[in-house]
Amino acid sequence: MSIEVRDLRLRFGDVDALDGLSFSLAGGKIYGLLGRNGSGKTSLLSVLAAFRRPTSGEVLINGAEPFENAGVVSQICLIRESGDVYDNERVASVLRAGRQLRRDWDSDYAEKLLERFQLSTKKRVQSLSRGQKSALGIVVGLASRAPLTMFDESYLGMDAPSRYAFYEELLADYTAHPRTFVISTHLIEEVASLFEEVIIIDRGRLVLHEESDALRGRGVTVTGPADVVDTFVASLTVLGQQTLGRTKAATIYGELNDTQVRAAKLAGLELGPVALQDLFVHLTRAEAEGIVR
Amino acid sequence: MFDDRSPIYQQIAEKIKKDILYGDLTADEQVMSTNQYASFYRINPATAAKAFQQLTDDGYLYKRRGIGMFVSPDAQERLRAGRREKFFSDVVRPMVAEARAVGIDLQEIIHHLKEQA
Structure with missing residues (x-):
C-alpha cells in the first residue's frame, strides 16, 4: 500500500510531535522508520494507523485518508511496544480476536509462529514475560497479513534468538506474501539489512529518506592535521568533528569521488568508513539539523 | 558477514566473483536464488536481487527463465x-x-x- 504524508502536524498541548512532515512511499517494501526517542516515530505510526487524527496536513494510504475510514483501517495492522495485547486475556483469545477482526488473518501461520516463539495458547497474557508479550505481538502482526503492517519497537524485551527468529519470519513471509511493512527501531545495526528503504525523522521532521543499502559507505571520516582537514572538508557536508591535540577527525556525509580520494591521500589524510549507527547518531544530533536534504 | 564500508549488494557481488575466481563456483553451475540468499544472510530480497542484477549485467552470470541463475562459461x-x-x-x-x-x-x-x- 502506498503512503503519502504531506505537511503533517500532530500537536499535543503546545508541543508539535510531528512538525510539518512530508514523504511518500511507493509501498510493497520493508521500510525502516528510524529516530531517537521522542523523535515522533510513534506519533507518525499512530496517525498512519488511524489511531489519531492529524492536527493539520494530510495522510493518504493508497490514496485515501485512513481516519474513521473502515475500508482502509481493516487493511492496516499496527503493533505497538510490548505487543499491544490485553493482560487478562488468554493467548488463545488474542488469536481468536485476530481471526475475527483481521480480513487477511492466517490461523495456520499463527499456530506455526506460536510454536516458533514457544508460546502456549492456554497461558494468560499477564503471566507472560515482557519478551513473550512482544513475541505474541509479533505473531499477531505477521499472521494478520495486513497489506500495511507496522511494528513500533515491537521487539522490546525479546532476547537475541527471538529477535532473529522475528527477522527470519519477517523476510520469509514478506517473500511469500509481498506487502508493505513499516518497522520503527533505534537498533539500526541489527536490522538495517532487512530494510529496502529507511526514513529517518528527528523532532517531528524528515531528516532523510534513502535506500537502506545506499547508506553504507555514505559517511566518511577524514583524519589528519587540523588545518589540512579543515581545508579538505571546507566544501563538504560536515556532520561532526573531534579534535585531539593537533589531530582532527571530521565526519562527512556523502561519497567522495576518485579525485577527492586521491587529493586526500596526497595531503596525507586518512579516510575511514562510518558505521551505520554512528551515521545515524550524527544525522539526528541537534547541530545536524537541515544539513542533509 | 557484511561491513559498513560499502553497500551490501556490492559485497555480495564481490563474494560471488571471488567464488568464481577461486573455482568454488564453476562454469554453468547454478547459484543460490535471490530469496535463498536473502533468507540465509537475513537481508532484504531487493538488496540480494541488486547484486545478482549487477552480475548478470556484467555477464558473469546468466539467467534461465523459470529455472535460475548460472555461472557464465567465460566468467x-x-x-x-x-x-x-x-x-x-x-x-x-x-x-x-x-x-x-x-x-x-x-x-x-x-x-x-x-x-x-
Whole structure:
C-alpha cells in the first residue's frame, strides 16, 4: 500500500510531535522508520494507523485518508511496544480476536509462529514475560497479513534468538506474501539489512529518506592535521568533528569521488568508513539539523 | 558477514566473483536464488536481487527463465584477466612500499619468492 504524508502536524498541548512532515512511499517494501526517542516515530505510526487524527496536513494510504475510514483501517495492522495485547486475556483469545477482526488473518501461520516463539495458547497474557508479550505481538502482526503492517519497537524485551527468529519470519513471509511493512527501531545495526528503504525523522521532521543499502559507505571520516582537514572538508557536508591535540577527525556525509580520494591521500589524510549507527547518531544530533536534504 | 564500508549488494557481488575466481563456483553451475540468499544472510530480497542484477549485467552470470541463475562459461577467465592486470598495481606495489618502509631489501624478497616457487 502506498503512503503519502504531506505537511503533517500532530500537536499535543503546545508541543508539535510531528512538525510539518512530508514523504511518500511507493509501498510493497520493508521500510525502516528510524529516530531517537521522542523523535515522533510513534506519533507518525499512530496517525498512519488511524489511531489519531492529524492536527493539520494530510495522510493518504493508497490514496485515501485512513481516519474513521473502515475500508482502509481493516487493511492496516499496527503493533505497538510490548505487543499491544490485553493482560487478562488468554493467548488463545488474542488469536481468536485476530481471526475475527483481521480480513487477511492466517490461523495456520499463527499456530506455526506460536510454536516458533514457544508460546502456549492456554497461558494468560499477564503471566507472560515482557519478551513473550512482544513475541505474541509479533505473531499477531505477521499472521494478520495486513497489506500495511507496522511494528513500533515491537521487539522490546525479546532476547537475541527471538529477535532473529522475528527477522527470519519477517523476510520469509514478506517473500511469500509481498506487502508493505513499516518497522520503527533505534537498533539500526541489527536490522538495517532487512530494510529496502529507511526514513529517518528527528523532532517531528524528515531528516532523510534513502535506500537502506545506499547508506553504507555514505559517511566518511577524514583524519589528519587540523588545518589540512579543515581545508579538505571546507566544501563538504560536515556532520561532526573531534579534535585531539593537533589531530582532527571530521565526519562527512556523502561519497567522495576518485579525485577527492586521491587529493586526500596526497595531503596525507586518512579516510575511514562510518558505521551505520554512528551515521545515524550524527544525522539526528541537534547541530545536524537541515544539513542533509 | 557484511561491513559498513560499502553497500551490501556490492559485497555480495564481490563474494560471488571471488567464488568464481577461486573455482568454488564453476562454469554453468547454478547459484543460490535471490530469496535463498536473502533468507540465509537475513537481508532484504531487493538488496540480494541488486547484486545478482549487477552480475548478470556484467555477464558473469546468466539467467534461465523459470529455472535460475548460472555461472557464465567465460566468467572465470574474464575475472582472472581483470585481476592479472591489477596484480602489480594492487598487490606488488603496496608490498614493495611496505618492504621499503620496514627495511627489507629487494634481493631478499626475490630470494624469498624463488624459494616459494
